[in-house]
Amino acid sequence: MNEEKKKTTGEPDFEKLAATTAPGKFNKIITIILTAICIVLAAFIIYRMMTTESSTQLSAPVADNAIAAVNVSAEPATIKDFSKISRLNGEVTRSGAAIAIYPEITTTGTVTEILVEKGDTVNAGDIVAYIDPSRPGASYKASPVTAKASGIVNDIPVTIGQTVSASQAVVTIVGTSDLVVEASIPEKFLGTIAEGMSATMEAVAYPGREYTGVLTYIAPTVDTASRTSDIEIRFIGDTSGLKEGMYIRLNLETEHIANALTVPESALDTYLGNDIVYLADGDTAIRTIVTTGSTNGVDTVITSGLNEGDMVITAGNVTDGTAINVVNQEN
Helix, strand or coil: CHHHHHHHHCCCCHHHHHHHCCHHHHHHHHHHHHHHHHHHHHHHHHHHHHHHHHHHHHHCCCCCCCCCCEEEEEEECEEEEEEEEEEEEEEEEECCCCEEECCCCCCEEEEEEECCCCCCEECCCCEEEEEECCCCCCCCCCEEEECCCCEEEEECCCCCCCEEECCCCCEEEECCCCEEEEEEEEHHHHHHCCCCCEEEEEECCCCCCCEEEEEEEECCCCECCCCEEEEEEEEECCCCCCCCCCEEEEEEEEEEEEEEEEEEHHHCEEECCEEEEEEEECCEEEEEECEEEEECCCEEEEEECCCCCCEEEEECCCCCCCEEEECCCCC
């Protein structure tokens, strides 16, 4: 009965096959058949899993197509006076050259007395020293040395007993003119400064105390070694506490533009070689090409591309069309 059934169904007669086949060969055939079945089942399972996942993705609800907004900071483009500052080091001195005082003798003489010390204030006509111009064996004759101008003694290049001639200075004084600051400015800034520009200064001895002044002199030459030119700043107003030789930190206004349209320097970026800013247009960032002028490290002058009040993004990673949320807008 079983044999007839196997014949009619076409199923392999494993018993007969086992009886007519060597045991090792039979086992190998069975292994091949089972491996094939496993491969087919694995492929079927993988296919079903992929089909199910694809179906799930297609049937999943679609999001609102909303992209998370980027938090940004924004400030308005503002019209104000723009200043560019150059920071230099200088030294307090007095305007005018030093004045040398010479003895009024015809040949030579001996310094017999010095009546002043460094730092003393003298007036024109004051006697500062005495010279004995007499020859050996002749009677002593004191010859006074008088100041030709008022000022402060800054050098005494002779000593008592020294022989001097009519061409040798006995005392040097500096005028009691106003205090000034002398400094050197790099050559590259010469095109941006002019006499009359304002300056603020701070003495190392008085941190936090601000002095003001005005640029009164620019040297007509450039030092070929340092590539700098000498300038002079005259103090305006209070100079209390200042002394000659003091070290000064100088802030010189090298450029001033009245009623300039400015934006914070942090708002500026570049795109394809152009200067740009991103405007906060409602809840969207809009890329805008601008033309820039001077910058002072804080603000930048905008000469075209913006209007007063336009909100420029100063912080936040955005590009053209980015959805934004302005979190600290300043009006």
